[in-house]
Amino acid sequence: MLPAQPNQSLIDGLEVLLGAVDAAEPVGVRELARRLGLETTRTQRLLGTLAHLGLLHRTDNGRYGPGTGLHVLAAAATAANGLLAKALPELDRLQRATKMTVALGSLWRDRVVYLAVFAKDRDPLTAVGASRSYPIQRSSIGVLLLGWQEPGYAAAHGIAPALETQGASARRRGWSLIDQPTEQTRSLAVPIGDPPRLAIGLSGSFSDARIADLRDQATAVAARLASQDIP
Amino acid sequence: MLPAQPNQSLIDGLEVLLGAVDAAEPVGVRELARRLGLETTRTQRLLGTLAHLGLLHRTDNGRYGPGTGLHVLAAAATAANGLLAKALPELDRLQRATKMTVALGSLWRDRVVYLAVFAKDRDPLTAVGASRSYPIQRSSIGVLLLGWQEPGYAAAHGIAPALETQGASARRRGWSLIDQPTEQTRSLAVPIGDPPRLAIGLSGSFSDARIADLRDQATAVAARLASQDIP
DNA sequence: CAGCACTGTGGCTTTTATAGCAACAGGCGG
DNA sequence: CCGCCTGTTGCTATAAAAGCCACAGTGCTG
Numbered sequence: 001m002l003p004a005q006p007n008q009s010l011i012d013g014l015e016v017l018l019g020a021v022d023a024a025e026p027v028g029v030r031e032l033a034r035r036l037g038l039e040t041t042r043t044q045r046l047l048g049t050l051a052h053l054g055l056l057h058r059t060d061n062g063r064y065g066p067g068t069g070l071h072v073l074a075a076a077a078t079a080a081n082g083l084l085a086k087a088l089p090e091l092d093r094l095q096r097a098t099k100m101t102v103a104l105g106s107l108w109r110d111r112v113v114y115l116a117v118f119a120k121d122r123d124p125l126t127a128v129g130a131s132r133s134y135p136i137q138r139s140s141i142g143v144l145l146l147g148w149q150e151p152g153y154a155a156a157h158g159i160a161p162a163l164e165t166q167g168a169s170a171r172r173r174g175w176s177l178i179d180q181p182t183e184q185t186r187s188l189a190v191p192i193g194d195p196p197r198l199a200i201g202l203s204g205s206f207s208d209a210r211i212a213d214l215r216d217q218a219t220a221v222a223a224r225l226a227s228q229d230i231p
Numbered sequence: 232m233l234p235a236q237p238n239q240s241l242i243d244g245l246e247v248l249l250g251a252v253d254a255a256e257p258v259g260v261r262e263l264a265r266r267l268g269l270e271t272t273r274t275q276r277l278l279g280t281l282a283h284l285g286l287l288h289r290t291d292n293g294r295y296g297p298g299t300g301l302h303v304l305a306a307a308a309t310a311a312n313g314l315l316a317k318a319l320p321e322l323d324r325l326q327r328a329t330k331m332t333v334a335l336g337s338l339w340r341d342r343v344v345y346l347a348v349f350a351k352d353r354d355p356l357t358a359v360g361a362s363r364s365y366p367i368q369r370s371s372i373g374v375l376l377l378g379w380q381e382p383g384y385a386a387a388h389g390i391a392p393a394l395e396t397q398g399a400s401a402r403r404r405g406w407s408l409i410d411q412p413t414e415q416t417r418s419l420a421v422p423i424g425d426p427p428r429l430a431i432g433l434s435g436s437f438s439d440a441r442i443a444d445l446r447d448q449a450t451a452v453a454a455r456l457a458s459q460d461i462p
Numbered sequence: 463c464a465g466c467a468c469t470g471t472g473g474c475t476t477t478t479a480t481a482g483c484a485a486c487a488g489g490c491g492g
Numbered sequence: 493c494c495g496c497c498t499g500t501t502g503c504t505a506t507a508a509a510a511g512c513c514a515c516a517g518t519g520c521t522g
Contacts, residue, residue, distance in 0.1 A: 001289075003279030004472050008508065009240035009480075010280050021307045029499060042481060044500065048234030049241050054428070058232070061489095062499055066308035068428035071315075072337050072344045074305030076252045077297035078360025079345070084302075085361035092356055106303045113303045114310070123320055128359055129309025130316035197285070197299035235501050239479065240509070260470055273510060275471065292518090293470050 012038070016046040018108070020056055021070070022133065026063035084128065086228055088116060090221050091200070092124045098214055100204040105141040105189075106197055107149070108133065110157045112142040115198070137163055140178040140189035141201040147171030148195045175215050190218045193226040243269070247277040249339075251287055252301070253364065257294035315359065317459055319347060321452050322431070323355045329445055331435040336372040336420075337428055338380070339364065341388045343373040346429070368394055371409040371420035372432040378402025379426045406446050421449045424457040 019036050020027055027035075033043035047064050050056040054069030078084050087104055095102040095118035102118045114131040118124055136142030136159060146154065146167030154164040170176035170189075179186045187203035188211065200218045250267050251258055258266075264274035278295050281287040285300025309315050318335055326333040326349035333349045345362040349355055367373030367390060377385065377398030385395040401407035401420075410417045418434035419442065431449045 001279070002283045003276045005276050005509075006280045006283065007240050007244060007277055009238050010244035010277060011284065013238060013241035013244070014284055014286070018304060018307065021304065021311055023311070030497085039482060041483085041500080045234045045236055045238055045480085046241060048232070048500085049237045052233045052237065053242065053245055055245070066311050068337055069339075070305060070308040071346050071429075072339045073249065073252065074301060074308070075337075075344045075346045075360060076249065076339075076364065077301040077305070079363050080252055080254070080297045082361065084359045085357045088356040088359065089354055106299050106306075108300075108303050108307075113306050115302050115306045124356055125319040125323055126316045128315045128319065129306060130313065132310050133307065198302075236480075261468080270511060272471080272512080276509085279471085 012042075013046045013050065016043060017050055017055060020047065020050070020064045021066050023065070024132075026057075026059045026065035028063050032064075082228070084116070087225055088124070088127065090224060091116060091118050092127070094200070094202075094217060094221050095119070095124075098202060098204075098217060100202040100206070100214065102218075103131075103141065103201040103203070105139070105199060105201060107136070107142055107145040110136050110159050112136055112139040112145075138178065138180070139201070140176045140187040140203070141199040143167050143178060144170045144176035144189040144191060144199050145196060147176075148191070175219070177211065188215055188218070190215060190222050192222045198225075243273075244277045244281065247274060248281050248286060251278065251281070251295045252297050254296070255363075257288075257290045257296035259294050263295070313459070315347070318456055319355075319358065321455060322347060322349050323358070325431070325433075325448060325452050326350070326355075329433060329448060331433040331437070331445065333449075334362075334372065334432040334434070336370070336430060336432055338367070338373055338376040341367050341390050343367055343370040343376075369409065369411070370432070371407045371418040371434070372430045374398050374409060375401045375407035375420040375422060375430050376427060378407075379422070406450070408442065419446055419449070421446060421453050423453045429456075 015036060016032065019032050029044040029047060030040055032047070033040045036043065047056060051058040051064060051067065054067045055073070056064045057067035058064055091102050091104055099120060101120070104115045105112045106115065111133040113133045116127040117131045118127045134142070136146065143163060143166050146159065146163060147170045154161065175188060175190045177186060177188045185203055185205055187201050189199045189201040192198045192200065200222050202214050202218055206214060246267060247263065250263050260275040260278055261271050263278070264271045267274070278287060282289045282295060282298065285298045286304070287295045288298035289295055322333050322335055330351060332351070335346045336343045337346065342364040344364045347358040348362045349358045365373070367377065374394060374397050377390065377394060378401045385392065406419060406421045408417065408419045416434055416436055418432050420430045420432040423429040423431060431453050433445050433449055437445060
């Protein structure tokens with residue numbers, strides 16, 4: 001729901017911000033402008049402004065990567081709604097109970113971003129911020145959340161219509177399942193809240209007989225998180 | 232270091248974003264405009280744009296609070312530089328070794344923002360995002376990091392000159408100490424990186440004789456984090 | 463119930479901030 | 493040294509943004 005007069009500079013500035021943050025390495029002005037299809041000078045000014053604000057960090061060789069101000073912003077957000085403080089212990093328990101890899105993720109464009117990932121044999125304190133984003137088509141979380149996006153979302157972000165259909169199907173069912181035959185793993189996801197902007201995913205090797213139990217356990221966690229007014 | 236032509240809309244939009252996130256409750260347009268000294272319609276358009284992007288969440292009664300997109304942005308940033316995945320286990324160990332409350336914090340305006348706080352008898356998984364920001368003058372982290380701000384920072388943010396002096400002194404010493412006599416606790420902080428944008432703080436009851444040991448332990452952790460190229 | 467004081471939002475016009483083009487300086491490799 | 497890339501800036505035209513006003517809605521009080 002855009003306001004009648006949106007602020008296009010803000011929109012573009014935040015697009016530049018995410019483009020720089022999402023890059024695997026600190027990125028140069030011209031390279032980022034090419035990737036985003038923006039004019040170079042404009043990109044440079046937006047990057048410079050963001051760096052001045054501390055949201056990006058300018059390296060000695062003139063490239064831009066995430067800055068401390070982003071963490072500050074995130075900390076303020078997380079403190080305001082208590083999302084992680086509530087979710088992390090729950091997800092850790094779910095991982096221990098199911099022995100699956102447990103993830104909390106959200107959809108951004110055509111990718112899934114992981115807020116936290118709990119895995120067997122991995123320190124739970126490394127769950128936050130250790131996983132890079134992932135193409136949507138390989139993610140039960142992504143496919144599921146796609147089901148709630150407004151019409152045109154898929155087309156606008158280069159997502160195949162077949163995935164959109166899968167998303168709609170998952171929405172009707174209320175959960176999603178993705179098989180990865182080459183890796184002999186599968187993953188299922190359940191939504192948090194309504195409309196859901198976050199989802200819990202479980203992945204590993206599990207039989208068809210176990211699906212309902214895993215789904216129900218994850219759904220119970222999702223319900224507890226949703227009932228705490230998490231956006 | 233501002234670019235020659237900074238983008239003022241981006242600056243103001245991000246100011247509005249932080250103003251909304253920093254509020255204790257979802258905040259209305261006019262109230263936020265009053266707090267920030269901005270014109271109402273402008274504020275409303277910026278808020279609406281941010282809500283459309285998912286960075287803010289618009290409640291049913293027309294107020295704005297943090298949205299899921301902020302967490303997505305934070306997750307991308309954290310994944311890009313691995314800050315939390317590296318810092319959290321280290322800080323947890325430091326808390327167990329010292330029996331102090333251990334915090335990772337940064338400076339924003341005249342306040343300290345806590346990225347993580349580890350305390351005795353508290354689940355480490357609740358360390359992230361469970362603490363609200365704090366006035367700078369009561370925080371060893373804040374005073375310490377103030378020492379590295381550019382001239383005019385204190386004046387621009389309504390921080391007393393005495394605190395600025397304290398900050399400069401802490402910078403020269405390389406760490407800071409704050410006593411809270413009414414609570415019979417004290418806290419000390421050491422910087423991470425150079426110039427530091429983050430700091431580790433230890434707080435609790437400890438004697439003068441123990442200061443050097445605590446400081447050295449925290450300094451060792453800070454050095455390990457700084458050596459991993461964290462901004 | 464009516465009035466009042468607040469609220470969020472949009473339309474229209476003016477203003478000014480922004481965008482784009484061209485230029486410059488620097489770095490790197492052949 | 494030259495060519496090709498880089499990040500950055502100045503200047504001017506333009507279009508995006510800002511501000512004012514109005515409207516509809518909500519909640520509280522008498």
